[in-house]
Amino acid sequence: MRARGGAQQEFRALHSAGRLVDAYARIPELLARLDDGELDLAGRLLARLDPSEVLAAHPGTxxxxxxxxxxxxxxxxxxxxxxxxxxxxxxxxxxxxxxxxxxxxxxxxxxxxxxxxxxxxxxxxxxxxxxxxxxxxxxxxxxxxxxxxxxxxxxxxxxxxxxxxxxxxxxxxxxxxxxxxxxxxxxxxxxxxxxxxxxxxxxxxxxxxxxxxxxxxxxxxxxxxxxxxxxxxxxxxxxxxxxxxxxxxxxxxxxxxxxxxxxRGDAKKCLVLDLDGTLWDGILAEDGPEKVRAADSLRAGAFAGFRRTVEQLASQGVLLAVCSKNDPVPVARALAAHPDWPLSTDDFVSIVADWGSKAEGVRRIASDLGISPSAVVFADDSHFEREVVRAGVPGAAVVPLDGEPAHHTERLLADAWFDVPSVTEEDRGRAARYREREQRERRRAASKDYESFLKNLDIEVDAGPAASHETARIAQLSLRTNRFNLTGERLTGAQIQRIAQDPDALVLAVRAIDRFGDDGVVGAVFARTDGAGLHLENMVVSCRVLGRGIENAVLAGLLHAAREAHLPAVHAAWRPTVANEAQRAFCPAHGFRTTHESSGEVRYLHALEELPPVPSHVRLRLRLTHDLAQEVESCTPSSI
Incomplete structure (x- = not known):
């Protein structure tokens, strides 16, 4: 209650001093602590601000x-x-x-x-x-x-x-x-x-x-x-x-x-849960694994209802993880006990059980999964632990649970952190793909070198016109992919459908499969053809498959296809965002030369004279249209 009152007082002090615009970066954190009545007043005060003044003071908002x-x-x-x-x-x-x-x-x-x-x-x-x-x-x-x-x-x-x-x-x-x-x-x-x-x-x-x-x-x-x-x-x-x-x-x-x-594609990806007082009743270190798993009381039934909610979220692609101040062995025993109990060890893609800071634990989970800490939702019944994570993991959502488990579900769902325009098949299989990723990492660690590891993956990539049922997934990639997004452009399903109807436009879905499983649609290519050649307007690739050479194979295949189609050149661009700086070198690494450079864009051109090979560990099938395909084996593409 003191933290809530402090937030209200700070907000009012900023308003009285005329500093709401200057301190706008603090506003989300303050509003997160207000109740409905306080939020109503805050909204009326914020609505008086000129948005252009806020943007002038905070251009990245x-x-x-x-x-x-x-x-x-x-x-x-x-x-x-x-x-x-x-x-x-x-x-x-x-x-x-x-x-x-x-x-x-x-x-x-x-x-x-x-x-x-x-x-x-x-x-x-x-x-x-x-x-x-x-x-x-x-x-x-x-x-x-x-x-x-x-x-x-x-x-x-x-x-x-x-x-x-x-x-x-x-x-x-x-x-x-x-x-x-x-x-x-x-x-x-x-x-x-x-x-x-x-x-x-x-x-x-x-x-x-x-x-x-x-x-x-x-x-x-x-x-x-x-x-x-x-x-x-x-x-x-x-x-x-x-x-x-x-x-x-x-x-x-x-x-x-x-x-x-x-x-906007801002849905969270991972739900990190405490255990004691959050997922089950009791204290594991005091009660033992078997007792905390028991469900023979009305209060235990309230926890069971919460677990069913979590299980339902997981079935739609929400990644589940545990961050608990407990010893790892009892946690593993508790999660493995009672097979009929909802949620077991296999349902969690990451488990951090130790006595360290929960902020560090949440950051470690995000790092292990290859996601941003801001893509995490943290739920804990301890006010202290919530404040530790709130302060130590900027951007993470913190769910205020308390000692009443009957309210856990309502509080978890209150802000719809995991809402997406529509749930895709890729979403439903996300947890399985992260487990496949773990298998790949174990194989990589056991390999003599990274090249041998890639060759043993048996990677197959299919890049071809997007089917209608893949539009939602491609829109999701466009909205949510930050690291490998050449231009940062965000497209909705409606925009993608309109682009696909243009006879001069190409919307290619990139699908990948390897010995550990089918990753489904992992990327997309947006391109256009005219008298000057093929214009690569954007390319997005899911961060979960980066490092396997898939993006290199697709770009190399496009260059080969363009030359076989007697196009004069391939044009591309890179526009900076907060997360795609590493992709500035992507096109030059494949033989593109810079034709224009400014603070907001770098343009490239490939004259299609010397072409890069398709990585030898990738078997690529590239189809520019439904009727036009090329099979690319090893590094020598056949004629289109």
């Missing part, structure tokens, strides 16, 4: 351009959204449409909404959506007709948004709460039940409009109202045309911020 429109007054959403985004380190650059003008905003290509060039457009459907067109006397059937008209209108507006908004922008809709003051205007219980069924079908149809590739997302507000959030404010609705309660808008803003973070 990631920003999100969001347009807000709706059926009624929605201005109250902006402060809440400002605070929620700031909690995640994102600066809101807002546009608020006129009251009730969502049709004009979305249908008119010259509207202020499109002039704002939003990354996200929030079209808020308040509780009076549909009802403003229903007149008495009415029956459930009349409501069904109006609901269908509303759905068709929204579908049309979604098409307009796709046509007029910037490439990659997403239109966000929401389900509509059904109010008691409408259901109970029907005195017949059968008719009331029919209305309930119609309304749920309407909301189900809205949810089915979700299509990440088409740039449409739908927020489900039912979990908020089911948690006790009142949807409407009759008084403000009557006098100010503001039909959503402040609590509903705050919950909406929280979910919208999670969506914005997911759209």
């Amino acid at each position: 990631p920003s999100v351009r969001i347009a807000v429109t709706g059926r009624s007054t929605t201005a109250g959403l902006v402060p809440a959204l400002t605070a929620q985004l700031a909690r995640h380190g994102l600066l809101l650059i807002p546009y608020a449409g006129g009251s009730g003008g969502y049709v004009q905003d979305l249908a008119d290509p010259a509207s202020g909404l499109y002039a704002h060039e939003p990354d996200l457009t929030l079209c808020v459907l308040d509780p009076l959506t549909v009802w403003d067109r229903v007149r008495p006397p009415w029956q459930p059937y009349d409501t069904a007709l109006e609901a269908e008209r509303q759905r068709l209108l929204l579908a049309e507006l979604g098409g307009a948004h796709a046509a007029h908004a910037p490439a990659g922008a997403t239109l966000v809709l929401n389900t509509v709460p059904l109010l008691r003051r409408f259901t109970h205007q029907l005195t017949g219980l059968a008719q009331r039940a029919e209305l309930g069924a119609i309304w749920r079908e309407f909301n189900a149809d809205l949810l089915r409009m979700t299509d990440p590739a088409a740039g449409v997302a739908v927020l489900d507000l039912e979990p908020l109202t089911a948690a006790g959030v009142r949807a409407d404010d009759p008084r403000l609705g009557a006098y100010a045309d503001a039909h959503c309660t402040a609590e509903l808008l705050a919950g909406y803003a929280r979910e919208a911020a999670h969506l914005a973070r997911a759209q």
